[in-house]
Amino acid sequence: MAEMEQPKKVADRYLKQEVLGQGTYGVVFKATDTKTGETVAIKKIRIGKHKEGVNITALREIKMLKELKHPHIILLIDAFPHKQNLHLVFEFMETDLEGVIRDSNVFLSPADVKSYLLMTLKGLAYCHEKRVLHRDMKPNNLLIGPDGQLKLADFGLARIFGSPDRKFTHQVFARWYRAPELLFGAKQYGAAVDVWAAGCIFAELLLRRPFLQGNSDIDQLSKIFAAFGTPKADQWPDMKNLPDYVEYQFVPAPSLRSLFPTVSEDALDLLSKMFTYDPKARISIKQALEHRYFTFAPSPTDPAKLPKPVRKQETKASYGKHEAIKGISPPRKIRRVMPEHGRPDGMKSHVDKDQQAPMSLDFTVLAERPPNRPTITSADRSHLKRKLDLDFQ
Amino acid sequence: MADFQTSTQRAKWVFTPQKLAERYKAANQRAVQLLEKCGTTQVEVDASGSLTYPTENARDQAADKKLKPLSVDEERFMRAFYEAKVQEVCSAFEFPHKIQATALQYFKRFYLQWSVMQHHPKEIMLTCVYAACKIEENHVSAEEIGKGIKQDHHIILKYEMAVLQSLEFDLIVFAPYRAMEGFVSNMEEFLQARDDEIQKLESLLKAATAEADKIMLTDAPLLFPPGQLALAALRIANGVLGVVDFDRYLESIVSQPNSEHTTSHLSNLLDDIESLVKNYKYPSEKDMKHINRKLKSCLGHSSSHDESKKREKRSKHKSHRSSSDAPPNGPPAG
Numbered sequence: 178m179a180e181m182e183q184p185k186k187v188a189d190r191y192l193k194q195e196v197l198g199q200g201t202y203g204v205v206f207k208a209t210d211t212k213t214g215e216t217v218a219i220k221k222i223r224i225g226k227h228k229e230g231v232n233i234t235a236l237r238e239i240k241m242l243k244e245l246k247h248p249h250i251i252l253l254i255d256a257f258p259h260k261q262n263l264h265l266v267f268e269f270m271e272t273d274l275e276g277v278i279r280d281s282n283v284f285l286s287p288a289d290v291k292s293y294l295l296m297t298l299k300g301l302a303y304c305h306e307k308r309v310l311h312r313d314m315k316p317n318n319l320l321i322g323p324d325g326q327l328k329l330a331d332f333g334l335a336r337i338f339g340s341p342d343r344k345f346t347h348q349v350f351a352r353w354y355r356a357p358e359l360l361f362g363a364k365q366y367g368a369a370v371d372v373w374a375a376g377c378i379f380a381e382l383l384l385r386r387p388f389l390q391g392n393s394d395i396d397q398l399s400k401i402f403a404a405f406g407t408p409k410a411d412q413w414p415d416m417k418n419l420p421d422y423v424e425y426q427f428v429p430a431p432s433l434r435s436l437f438p439t440v441s442e443d444a445l446d447l448l449s450k451m452f453t454y455d456p457k458a459r460i461s462i463k464q465a466l467e468h469r470y471f472t473f474a475p476s477p478t479d480p481a482k483l484p485k486p487v488r489k490q491e492t493k494a495s496y497g498k499h500e501a502i503k504g505i506s507p508p509r510k511i512r513r514v515m516p517e518h519g520r521p522d523g524m525k526s527h528v529d530k531d532q533q534a535p536m537s538l539d540f541t542v543l544a545e546r547p548p549n550r551p552t553i554t555s556a557d558r559s560h561l562k563r564k565l566d567l568d569f570q
Numbered sequence: 571m572a573d574f575q576t577s578t579q580r581a582k583w584v585f586t587p588q589k590l591a592e593r594y595k596a597a598n599q600r601a602v603q604l605l606e607k608c609g610t611t612q613v614e615v616d617a618s619g620s621l622t623y624p625t626e627n628a629r630d631q632a633a634d635k636k637l638k639p640l641s642v643d644e645e646r647f648m649r650a651f652y653e654a655k656v657q658e659v660c661s662a663f664e665f666p667h668k669i670q671a672t673a674l675q676y677f678k679r680f681y682l683q684w685s686v687m688q689h690h691p692k693e694i695m696l697t698c699v700y701a702a703c704k705i706e707e708n709h710v711s712a713e714e715i716g717k718g719i720k721q722d723h724h725i726i727l728k729y730e731m732a733v734l735q736s737l738e739f740d741l742i743v744f745a746p747y748r749a750m751e752g753f754v755s756n757m758e759e760f761l762q763a764r765d766d767e768i769q770k771l772e773s774l775l776k777a778a779t780a781e782a783d784k785i786m787l788t789d790a791p792l793l794f795p796p797g798q799l800a801l802a803a804l805r806i807a808n809g810v811l812g813v814v815d816f817d818r819y820l821e822s823i824v825s826q827p828n829s830e831h832t833t834s835h836l837s838n839l840l841d842d843i844e845s846l847v848k849n850y851k852y853p854s855e856k857d858m859k860h861i862n863r864k865l866k867s868c869l870g871h872s873s874s875h876d877e878s879k880k881r882e883k884r885s886k887h888k889s890h891r892s893s894s895d896a897p898p899n900g901p902p903a904g
């Protein structure tokens with residue numbers, strides 16, 4: 178019995194190499210999968226004996242990435258515990274967008290910027306389509322593969338945003354990428370928070386430095402207001418109702434052009450739409466992808482040809498796997514409507530033991546609209562006095 | 571997550587009735603063999619997910635006590651008993667139905683890999699509830715759960731990793747409840763409902779929720795996609811309340827573009843789910859007494875998991891299970 182269940186996948190399947198990065202809850206190292214010969218990145222998270230059990234951030238990342246499969250989302254290859262650590266095996270990525278932006282030897286043409294933004298938004302659009310908020314969008318979490326493909330990574334803060342009335346924490350995102358509604362303490366928010374952060378990333382690609390560098394939450398708001406003017410009630414009617422809203426001294430908006438003197442009209446227009454104060458009026462990722470910035474010249478650079486920082490221990494990259502994005506087509510729509518084609522016809526009797534219930538007949542499409550009833554967020558357990566008899570006696 | 575069609579649940583956790591029966595049989599067989607070889611079936615677990623199987627020298631200690639393993643049907647009863655406990659615990663904490671459904675799915679999936687003779691279902695049940703809360707972002711500490719129901723929370727923490735691993739880390743579960751809400755609001759359009767009818771639909775949803783709770787206790791969640799479970803629950807409830815012409819409603823959703831399916835086919839599937847509910851068997855007290863005694867002796871201790879009593883390590887043989895020796899379905903991240 179025990180022999181039949183010999184370990185097949187212990188960590189020594191993976192040949193450990195250098196450390197790639199230190200995450201907030203674990204170290205990431207490079208490794209070779211001896212079984213496939215592929216280079217992978219392994220995030221190692223201490224299981225520990227603390228009160229909260231398996232690290233929730235790691236669990237969030239796993240649960241999301243198990244379901245999210247897209248050319249612009251990091252691929253989670255495996256997850257397994259080994260020697261007091263939970264190991265997450267990812268496809269190996271060469272660098273990240275922060276490395277690109279910070280490297281003064283890298284010149285980014287407008288077409289290059291467009292390509293990086295396009296890939297970012299495509300990955301994000303897919304998340305939003307699946308009702309997942311990333312909530313930690315920043316250049317450092319946008320990894321770039323050997324083939325130049327950019328992928329969203331670090332889903333440790335990601336959340337499903339199905340029910341509109343669920344309350345979330347506003348303590349998400351690195352401060353510089355935090356949307357104004359979060360800085361005002363909003364607990365109910367949506368995909369627009371990721372749009373704001375993506376706008377910050379866009380700006381950072383253009384400026385080659387973080388756009389709004391506040392050194393406290395209050396300072397962050399001041400930086401935002403200095404860039405776009407203090408929002409007026411008619412610009413953002415719900416603002417005054419936000420939990421941490423305080424009135425700021427009015428500052429007028431400088432022209433956006435003055436902040437981005439060299440960018441195209443199209444880029445400027447898209448930026449302004451991503452930085453719209455009212456989250457309800459802010460452009461969605463899907464709309465952003467349809468913006469003329471992406472359809473008009475210059476067309477985005479082929480990812481394989483994008484400039485990248487040169488790493489010291491650079492190994493010859495293995496190309497392939499994901500085909501390069503050509504053109505500027507909007508992201509493929511994931512078919513929500515369920516019926517599948519090509520099912521064997523001549524429906525067998527439903528009592529056939531060997532036939533699986535046809536999942537195309539699921540009609541969850543009808544169920545995928547947000548519910549109109551409130552859901553319970555956190556249970557009040559004060560009433561819980563009763564002892565449950567859990568054993569059979 | 572709003573896409574069952576591309577989900578791990580759809581890809582890996584919906585089975586044919588035959589396949590499901592095989593899985594239960596195989597899990598039972600593994601425990602039966604352990605019992606024969608080692609005289610006990612208990613697999614030890616630690617918080618990092620490593621497993622310790624009994625070895626053959628455990629046999630001597632068990633002496634010649636003739637231990638009888640549980641049969642497949644007895645295992646089913648045992649699971650049924652503890653699945654009902656999942657619902658009890660969840661309602662005691664007033665957790666939303668979604669959490670209860672997730673916990674039940676976890677429990678069901680866990681026992682596709684294991685026999686109740688290898689891991690005591692009470693402990694797995696509690697761990698599944700804890701894990702479901704965590705994954706559904708309704709975090710309750712293990713301690714809080716333990717306190718609330720007077721159980722040792724260390725057991726929960728001990729089993730968490732082993733449970734997650736047995737679930738192959740496929741943690742997002744689709745339940746019928748959300749789908750039912752979708753169908754009901756779709757029915758509002760279908761009926762072009764007026765106020766009084768909207769009220770009736772509300773009560774239909776309420777009744778259907780209770781029916782879905784019953785469906786969740788059967789094998790149906792491992793056999794049918796959540797949308798079908800939802801429709802079945804609604805149809806059962808509607809059979810009593812008569813709010814909509816259900817056949818016509820089914821026709822209306824089936825006749826959507828591209829659907830090659832006939833209403834009668836869908837209707838037959840719902841019949842199958844209904845008959846699972848009708849044939850659902852909960853063990854009698856007498857059944858449980860008997861099965862419980864057997865289970866205790868197979869697990870090799872007389873009081874169901876008394877953590878204070880340090881059981882001696884049965885073996886030093888450690889084995890790390892991995893997703894690849896679990897269900898023969900697709901790659902783990904596929």
Ligand SMILES: Nc1ncnc2c1ncn2[C@@H]1O[C@H](COP(=O)(O)OP(=O)(O)O)[C@@H](O)[C@H]1O
Pocket residue numbers: 197198199200201202203205218251267268269270271272273317318320330331332333
């Ligand atoms: N797939 C990968 N390939 C290469 N490096 C990676 C990969 N994933 C993470 N890293 C490196 O590890 C760092 C931390 O990982 P990340 O997922 O962002 O964790 P954290 O939540 O702790 O920030 C990243 O900034 C990056 O440098």
Ligand SMILES: [Mg+2]
Pocket residue numbers: 200317318331
């Ligand atoms: Mg990070």
